[in-house]
Amino acid sequence: MKYNLLYLTVLLLLGIVDVFAQGQTITGKVTDTSNQPLPGVNVVVQGTTTGTTTDFDGKYSLLVNPGDVLVFSFIGYQNQTITVGSQTTINVQLAEDVSQLEEIVISALGFEQKRDELGSTASVVPPEDMVRSGEAMLINSIGARASNVQVQRSNGDPGAGTTIRIRGANTISGSSNPLIIVDGVPISNTTYYGLGNGGRSGGTSQQSRLNDLNPNDIESMQILKGASAAALWGSRAANGVIVITTKNGSANKLNISYKGTYSLDQINTRIPMQTTFGQGRNGVYSPTRAESWGDYIPDRAGGNDVFDESGRYFEATNGTRYYPIVTKNSRETYVDSNWDGAFQDGQFFQHDLTASGGSKDANFFFSLARLDQEGIIIGSNYDRTNVRLNNNFHINNWLSFSNKASYINSYSNRIQQSSNTAGLLLGLLRTPPDFDNTDYIGTYYDNSGQAFTKRQRSYRRYMADSYNPTYNNPMWTTREQESSTRVNRFMVTPQFTVTPIDWLQIILRGGVDYYTDARVYFFPIGSASNISGSFAEEGISETQINFDGIAKGNFNITSNISLQATIGWNINDRKTRSNYALIEGFQVNTKKQTTDLNTSRDASEVANNKIFRRSNRGYAIFGFDMFDQLNVNFSGAIEAASSVKGSYFYPAVDLAWRLTDAFDIGGSVLSFAKLRATWGKVGVQPGAHRFETLAEGGFSYSTYSDPLSISQFGGGFRLDNNLGNPDLEPEIKTEWELGADVRLFEEKLAIGATYYQNRITGILINLDLTPSSGYSTQYANAATMENKGFEMDFDYTIINKGDWGLGIFGNYGDNNNLVTDLQGTETIDLTPGASVSSRAIVGHPLGVLYGTGSKTNPDGSFDLDANGFPQLTDRPVVLGDPNPDWRSGIGLRARWKSLALNVLFEHSQGGEFSPRTLWVLRRFGTTQETANYFTTTEDLVNFDGDLIPAGTTVRGNVENFGGGNVLLDETWYRHGIGGGFGDNQAYNFSIKDATFTRLRELSLSYTLNFPRFQEATKLSSIVFTATGRNLFLWSKIEGIDPEINQYGVSSGFGLDYFTNPSTRSLLFSVAINF
């Protein structure tokens, strides 16, 4: 850089000298492909030292001779050469050089590094790709863009959290999320479920705090996948590190831009529902049955139902009266209108305003963003406001100061979902086709005329003659309940950089990340699961304070070996606090949210939870650059953390050898080749506050359905049966990787490939203790696990010349995980409460699906009963593996003049998924799968062993489990083992292939920036973009996106149970650059 400045100064001086020489003056403007002026472009006469640089408006003027060849060069862009003829104006458009753009990556400490000198892998996601992806949530926009980075949103709810898994699973009970470093400082990416959510199997989707960031503020984003690059962050880095830097202003004129985005969102896949069979059982209509195994609707008489209008009735708010049904005649069905009562076209508007600029000594970047989103589920929304101000000041030649500050405010209401009778899809998808959900609230009058107001009417209580609807009417779920969250967050990162002598830099960097999350859970009287009403408020706050003192020096050891040494010290303090208060049993039937809803204090519940952690680390990196071909980095961190006994050392080494430099073999085919190898250790911190054995209250003792509860005997304590563990150590992941980066055909094709293996030891689990030792369990470093995998990224610029540009890019990653030891613990349930659960089991990959299945013979065929049907296994077995075999993203970018096209596909191969929604709906008989109506052509036996003679018209399907054709009818689906709840189900038939391909992004943009437009409007450009997000999904599972996860942001996955669906979108945006 210094060299360049000197060079430029010389050039400038020469340029001035040249004024006095003979020749012609050429003037012109240098712009990028979107007609933005490029300041600072070198314009040099080839073979001479004559040249200049462009000014802030991209303009230059230079005295040349005809026949001179002008070379226009600028970092990050492809050089252009133009021979001077008779012209006096030469305007040049420089195309971006993608391979060069990626040259600089940001290290885990926030420093720039040359990618070609790196031994470790870093996936770079260009911020413009993230912005263009159409994802309102930052994390989701990384999806499919980097190898072995699995990004899995919980569902399509606005603001829903997302699980990021880098190179598979690295812990069992700890957090699986990577560490997020923004501008050199760790920030929170917590997904806090809290007490009000009622566990992860139900409740609502919760947010990922990383999604608070505004994607438009991001200058660069890198994913450090391996242990070596992350080792400096010690016990927080085992899941990888995502390094983000936010934008700065530049010494430039004031740049102002506005961008407006509109998105139209829809459900991306829908379960096919049946419309031919009514509510009831055994082919008989009943208006109070849970199931739709009733009569054949076309056989009904038609016309109006016959009612008993002599007594009780329900009166909806619009005056419609419902009387007890005597005879069901109507053939009307309501599948679509019921659907429309719960779902809508979602949409969002996003406004982004940015301003940046500055002088030589000071610059700023300011942004203001507002997102207003309405979800596809009626009543769900997400609003977010982001403000950011980044400043840099060069105070003098040895001191500079920067401060990056942002404020985020968001509000979201989420709809109850999943395993939860107050949840949306549970009520909606179980609703019989012949029940109309519309009139969901009103007054019930009993036979004596007594009125019960604000009663919920649901399909099993069509008269609303009980407070308990059993399941919510989806109209009630979306309109009467509230589960809101309001977040206020500040992030401030001040930094001093002192350069006392020219080879040494001292950096003092602080960071504060603070947020509060105020949640409300409100269920009016008559809500399922909360029939007497429930109102809870939960206040969560998290503070993360970070400080780094870093010294960086450069030394030449010999003429061929130089050393960059970095040493530093970090202290990091995190505090989470939550307060929870609940009022149940309302005395007043109102939706007003006040504690006065219940004036008797003993009905309320109060709880709080605090989590305190602190760590401090000393760290050092010694980076040797040898013989202009070999880079070796040694790094190490020694860390003391509050939840760990003693100190731990995290060493790492990486090595990069540039073959093209070593053997001087670079040419037009092979532009660049590098081999790299790394080894390193990283950790996962133990859960906080687990050293001591505690005293525990609120327990009960039972031997078999006979509990005695201490709280009913005046309260008291016991020694916690979980034995404290004062010797906790971090989980240690040791990883090595080997890889190569190659660029071919004049840097047009870039390929990077890596093979890695890691082993994680001391994984923390709740280990079963010998009961006679006095304790049941102990949180202990007891498990081990392994991952190995291969990953590859490529980018091929086919054309990038003039008006044309075409490139393809892609990535591939596979990861094989194996749980190798649980110290005798048979299984660890990662998804408590699910009948098909995701578990850790020795000899299997983490997350395997586990539940009762069908007995098999030694040859793998089913061990059938006398009727030819499968029989249940005696105990749960491994049913499937939700981990994909491999994942891949492949994309295309093209431009022609001002038009640009981007396409990105994502493919996930293999793995399994248990959409238990479909399984349970078999029991309820509401899906098309259960509504096949046909005449048998052979004698068939059903699950109960009843013979159904040929020629009978039946509802069901013919299946052959290996013992000849059998009939799957109500006996199989509803009360057999082929659909339903609990452990007594043949869940092996619920397991589906999770392979999917999706069109993640299809976008087309047009840039309006021709000079006459610019002159007329005084705008530099307007960019119009249309993006289709998640437009197509090809999957073998009908109606459910295999990417959703009932358990949200969690280490367990592969499960769905009436989980809110995912979405697809069409976005339009206009960006105006002043």
Next chain:
Amino acid sequence: MKTIKSLLIIFGLIFASCESLVEGINDNPNKITPQDVEAELFLTGAMLANSVAQGGHLNRIAGMWSGHLTGFTSLYSNIYGYDISTAESVGTWSRYYVGVIPNVRHIREIVPQDMLLTGICKVLEAHAIGTAASLFGDVPYSEIDNPEIADPKFDRQSEVFTAAIALLDQAITDLNSATSRSLPADIYYEGDAGKWAEAAATLQARYYLQMKMYPQALSAAANGISSNDNNMKFIPRGDPEIASGDKNLFWQILAGSRQGDIGTGNSYLMQLLDPSNTTVDRNNAKTDETARFMYYTIDETSASANQGIIEQFEPQNLVSYAENLLIMAECEARANGVSAAALGYLNEWRQFMNTGGHVNANFQGESYLYADYDAADFAAGGIENPDNIAADRAFLREVIEERYVSGMQMYMAFNDVRRLAKDDPDLIVPFPLNTGTAPGQPQRLPYSDDELNTNNNAPEEPGIFSTTEVNQ
């Protein structure tokens, strides 16, 4: 190189990163540590664990294996037919070893000077470990509750009984020197040292009896429970509308999802008491069991149908006056035959029953009669000796039968059938096997699955028909 050296020194200094900066932060801010909790607050929890372990699942199983109860459906019908897995002992085992013992030892540790609490805690520990030894045979004891020992060894059954008796000696010493005080946390005796000392002596007698050390049992029982009011019992409480958490344990299971699973049915005990039954009938000219028959009947079809021994607020005896008197009657007769003293002990119990105190108020209006027996009743041809056996044996047979009946919902019957099998088969109450294919009456309950899986010193599960040490 000099700069590198100085850098390395700075580096070394920084690397001495401070553990002191993070000390103390990991102390749990949300939960109370045991040091902060008063000793008495640990007592109720330990007593609840003891109550459920003494009167819960394994007690019901022992009842089915003693001709008291019948398992009708689901799990209890399988276990009724002796089909039982080690999973059934998991809860009870953990109640003894995790629920009772560590907590009572913790109390003793923090208030060693409080003789009332240390005495109570020693009784509870001896009660828990003694019952465990009695049910399972060899069990861990000498090495338990020690953080240094991950896999406590299994001690011989007789050693455990002996240790329990010794601990009860200490308990009696403590309690005799203690002053009673109001102790609401003590849900058995509310802090009455005298009653605790009596219960301790009866427990000693119980364990001596199981080891067939009859003279020692007799002398221990002399200080044992002196009135029915002094029984150690679990006393249900609370709101009648709330079905679980504090009610009679048997009532709770029928009030919950186990309705229909288990009851008395036509068990041998019911036949024995039933005045209309003529094949096996314990009613005679001096005895009318009508009230007790009705009081003992457990109707499995619904909890609310039961107003007797499992009524929701009906206490469950753990150590009883009847047990103490009948131990004395048996041991006295074993030493001196049908002596006045032996008759006296049996009649003392019969006299108490004749007041109606053996059934609750709902059944005191029903007929009952327990006239004193005299020696002639046990002589050949007497009303308790129609088969003309030796008078001493006839008397002992009646004492054992009375234990069999009075021990309803206790382990007395299950303990006796195993104890008497070798030397006194003629005294055993001849209740039949529940399935004809069984090799004999069960001799023990299976070990806890959890203990077998985690303790490297655990033996192979011997099975329920394997005789434990003291009964070999």
